[in-house]
Amino acid sequence: MNIRLLFNIALTLLRARIRQSVVAAAGVTFGIAMFIALVSFMTGLNKMLDNLILNRTPHIRLYNEIKPSHNQPVELSSKNHNHQNFIHSIKPKDEGKEIYNSQKIIRAIKEDERVIDVAPKITTPVFFNTGTIEIAGIINGINVPVEEKLFSLSDNVTEGKIADLAIISNSIIIGKGIADKMMVNPGDVIQVTTAQGEQAKLKVTGIIQFGIAEIDDTQSYASLETVQKLQGKPASYITDIQVKLKDLKMAPATAKEYARLFEVDATDIQTANSQFETGSNVRSTISYSVGVTLLIVAGFGIYNILNMLIYEKMDSIAILKATGFSGKDVKLIFIFLSMIIGIAGGILGLILGYGLSLIISHIPFETQALPTIKTYPVNFNMIYYVIGITFALITTYIAGLFPARKASKVDPVIIIRGK
Amino acid sequence: MSEKVLEAIAINKYFFDPVKFQVLSDITFSIEKGTFVSIVGKSGCGKSTLLYILSTMDTDYEGQLFIDNQSLYNKTNAELSQVRNEKIGFVFQFHYLIEEFNVLRNVMLPGMKLGKFSEQEIEHRAIRHLETLGIQDQALKHPNQLSGGQKQRVAIARALINDPLIIMGDEPTGNLDKKNSDLVFDIFKELCQEKKQTLLVVTHDPDFSQRTDRIIEMQDGKILV
Ligand SMILES: Nc1ncnc2c1ncn2[C@@H]1O[C@H](COP(=O)(O)OP(=O)(O)O)[C@@H](O)[C@H]1O
Ligand SMILES: [Mg+2]
Numbered sequence: 001m002n003i004r005l006l007f008n009i010a011l012t013l014l015r016a017r018i019r020q021s022v023v024a025a026a027g028v029t030f031g032i033a034m035f036i037a038l039v040s041f042m043t044g045l046n047k048m049l050d051n052l053i054l055n056r057t058p059h060i061r062l063y064n065e066i067k068p069s070h071n072q073p074v075e076l077s078s079k080n081h082n083h084q085n086f087i088h089s090i091k092p093k094d095e096g097k098e099i100y101n102s103q104k105i106i107r108a109i110k111e112d113e114r115v116i117d118v119a120p121k122i123t124t125p126v127f128f129n130t131g132t133i134e135i136a137g138i139i140n141g142i143n144v145p146v147e148e149k150l151f152s153l154s155d156n157v158t159e160g161k162i163a164d165l166a167i168i169s170n171s172i173i174i175g176k177g178i179a180d181k182m183m184v185n186p187g188d189v190i191q192v193t194t195a196q197g198e199q200a201k202l203k204v205t206g207i208i209q210f211g212i213a214e215i216d217d218t219q220s221y222a223s224l225e226t227v228q229k230l231q232g233k234p235a236s237y238i239t240d241i242q243v244k245l246k247d248l249k250m251a252p253a254t255a256k257e258y259a260r261l262f263e264v265d266a267t268d269i270q271t272a273n274s275q276f277e278t279g280s281n282v283r284s285t286i287s288y289s290v291g292v293t294l295l296i297v298a299g300f301g302i303y304n305i306l307n308m309l310i311y312e313k314m315d316s317i318a319i320l321k322a323t324g325f326s327g328k329d330v331k332l333i334f335i336f337l338s339m340i341i342g343i344a345g346g347i348l349g350l351i352l353g354y355g356l357s358l359i360i361s362h363i364p365f366e367t368q369a370l371p372t373i374k375t376y377p378v379n380f381n382m383i384y385y386v387i388g389i390t391f392a393l394i395t396t397y398i399a400g401l402f403p404a405r406k407a408s409k410v411d412p413v414i415i416i417r418g419k
Numbered sequence: 420m421s422e423k424v425l426e427a428i429a430i431n432k433y434f435f436d437p438v439k440f441q442v443l444s445d446i447t448f449s450i451e452k453g454t455f456v457s458i459v460g461k462s463g464c465g466k467s468t469l470l471y472i473l474s475t476m477d478t479d480y481e482g483q484l485f486i487d488n489q490s491l492y493n494k495t496n497a498e499l500s501q502v503r504n505e506k507i508g509f510v511f512q513f514h515y516l517i518e519e520f521n522v523l524r525n526v527m528l529p530g531m532k533l534g535k536f537s538e539q540e541i542e543h544r545a546i547r548h549l550e551t552l553g554i555q556d557q558a559l560k561h562p563n564q565l566s567g568g569q570k571q572r573v574a575i576a577r578a579l580i581n582d583p584l585i586i587m588g589d590e591p592t593g594n595l596d597k598k599n600s601d602l603v604f605d606i607f608k609e610l611c612q613e614k615k616q617t618l619l620v621v622t623h624d625p626d627f628s629q630r631t632d633r634i635i636e637m638q639d640g641k642i643l644v
Pocket of ligand 2: 466468
């Protein structure tokens with residue numbers, strides 16, 4: 001009852017000062033709207049950039065590195081242990097880059113709870129022949145559906161379809177750079193020469209573009225079977241096993257575990273892209289600090305207006321106190337006042353922020369790196385709206401608290417005597 | 420013997436700014452229920468200061484004060500607010516209505532604060548008081564649309580809303596012309612006679628004080644006997 005009365009008094013005082021109240025609320029609205037638009041946009045960008053690099057990179061990559069032989073026969077004899085041994089002529093055995101027992105390893109990893117999926121891959125250097133020129137490049141032999149599931153390759157296929165690789169035999173999707181240099185279009189047939197000197201004709205079914213010249217000038221994709229055939233290898237031949245985990249943070253530990261377990265080499269995404277997180281963090285920090293600054297400025301706006309209101313309403317405060325309203329009642333009235341401004345401004349801010357985000361998400365944005373993205377990326381996440389309104393309420397509460405305290409301490413005798 | 424509504428015992432008050440000086444010395448008196456008392460004295464003799472103490476708004480004094488036989492000593496500010504709300508009706512010289520509220524709401528506010536009756540009941544009572552004071556047709560106007568005399572009658576209606584033990588006024592007619600002063604005086608007199616309402620009114624209008632039941636005369640912070 002009392003609370004309702006105080007709330008009504010606050011509303012009435014507010015209505016009498018509607019213009020200033022609207023200005024104060026507009027400050028909050030603006031602060032929240034900018035906060036939401038900014039954070040949604042920035043995290044949208046972050047997500048897009050994540051897609052660009054992180055999502056294209058396996059969390060763990062298993063491979064076989066060609067290494068010097070560690071166990072030189074001369075050291076096997078205990079006699080020679082504490083001596084300097086000059087004979088270490090055993091060269092690395094030509095095991096190639098093949099991962100042995102690859103099928104077993106893939107099956108074992110697939111059963112791991114922590115893993116989303118496993119994609120086998122063959123990478124092999126080739127020459128693309130055009131006229132008398134040879135262009136050095138790489139063919140990635142992939143398992144099309146799994147590769148698509150883990151790395152959404154189709155986002156970067158500008159012409160043709162990734163699925164065709166699995167359907168049309170001896171087909172290849174080549175990087176935009178290679179295609180431009182060789183002046184080939186989908187449907188053309190190109191000739192490739194492997195490192196072993198074997199030649200083959202492959203049908204171009206599509207063009208792929210990552211927007212990074214280095215990659216677009218060298219990379220091409222074909223199915224596992226096509227590459228195995230090209231190299232004359234059996235169906236179990238694989239050079240890379242790519243793993244995606246449910247939790248990216250587990251990558252370094254899991255990589256080490258697999259390396260030990262399967263006796264292969266393993267790298268993890270953190271080691272490969274350590275600088276990447278930093279960029280994301282900097283962007284989020286900037287957008288949060290700008291948003292918070294705007295809200296604090298809005299808070300000062302409310303503080304000012306309430307202070308002014310209190311000076312103007314001294315008589316009313318004195319009369320309320322003289323007729324039996326306590327200091328606490330008066331304080332509540334002014335806190336309600338600021339909270340009404342905060343909530344009204346805040347809700348409008350949420351709506352405006354959503355509107356701004358919508359507008360941003362419709363602004364055209366063409367990038368070579370992501371041919372499938374046509375407008376600016378915006379991350380519509382409920383959590384930013386919750387953070388925005390919570391912070392606005394806290395700011396307005398604090399902004400209202402000090403003037404409200406002052407109002408509660410007004411001595412009616414001084415005001416009444418002062419007339 | 421009739422019951423005491425208000426009793427002041429040995430009240431002293433000092434101001435320290437700019438120099439220490441005693442505004443009230445040894446004020447001792449009491450007011451019986453149903454009497455119409457006026458306080459008179461030269462300007463600056465301490466009448467307003469005394470009234471602010473009696474109305475519990477000023478707590479910075481020495482001595483003892485009883486309202487409704489309850490000592491106000493050691494009461495918290497919230498408790499004093501409660502006492503003011505429930506037991507004291509106040510009428511100031513300068514009307515002091517809240518501009519943002521219409522006449523009816525102004526009258527109702529202390530009643531709503533007390534919360535003893537429902538809103539409809541308070542509204543009903545407010546309208547009845549406005550009727551008694553002859554301003555029921557102004558109920559929905561805002562204070563700035565009223566004349567001085569009308570405003571003062573609204574203030575009286577507000578003072579009456581919680582059936583206070585005592586109504587206090589600090590020169591309630593000081594700002595009014597003769598006709599309106601008489602009107603306000605008549606209202607007070609009527610309240611006293613018909614409703615046994617206790618009244619304590621500061622005035623420097625001898626005409627006004629002459630017609631009250633009892634005159635307390637002050638000089639230099641003391642009550643003259
Ligand atoms: N806040 C104050 N500080 C110092 N002196 C004051 C203050 N308020 C009033 N006075 C002085 O106290 C005396 C009594 O004032 P007041 O009670 O208003 O007199 P009255 O109402 O009888 O005219 C005056 O001399 C006045 O100047
Ligand atoms: Mg005075």
